Amino acid sequence: MEIRRATTVADVVAAERLYDGPARRAAAERFLASPDHHLLVAYAGPEPVGFVSGVEVTHPDKGTEMFLYELAVDEGHQRRGIGRALVSALAELARTRGLYGMWVLTDRANPAALATYRSAGATAEEDCVLLAWTFS
Template identity: 80%
Template sequence: MAEIRRAVTVAELVAAEHLYDGPARREAAERFLASPDHHLLIAYQERRPVGFVSGVELTHPDKETEMFLYELAVDPEHQRRGTGRALVAALAELAWERGLYGMWVLTDRANTAALATYRSAGAELDEDCVMLTWNRPG
């Protein structure tokens, strides 16, 4: 099983960039790490990053703080071995340790691998939710 650790340096974030949608941006990595409400946990196999999960704490004036699971990725060669489930469970444990009241994530209905991973980590499907998006003009 992979070892999971919270990223605390820009170098750790950059070392995991092969798992992201694109290359890490040093300035964005610095901003990410500067916020105590941003979390990125990395799974390591033989000291190599093989997966990550990121979460952001969200607070609204009429609610307590909850964790938004922003992104999850696992190297294709390490998928279906429990790494994704372990990362999600570790983020949930961090949320509970920090006293957060819940955790949530959005994914596509067609993303059966993500749905299975989240469910295996204890998530429940909310059939009532609908996602709407805005894109910056231009």
């Protein structure tokens, strides 16, 4: 298994079967154009088998941290450490960029995600409430 950063729209599209839906070219171009957006893809041979995306978030009194936006591993490749490797690679990228931390939200009822994040060094800080706005 090899992890590489997606740097082209073709890289993004090649992994689209792992996303919630098809890649949108304009969104992929905008994502890749931002130096604060990161997409790391795990490959088994030439085939993408997992990805993690992260976005750097900066606040004036805190500095910059990495928000782990999404993680997915192909069902046939799960439970092999690929998710942990992707999370660890994103954390290492954050460290090398001088960020002070990394965070993620997941469902309490998602034991696979919780196990993956914990195995990569994360700890549950406290109970959180997610409030969301949906814009049409």
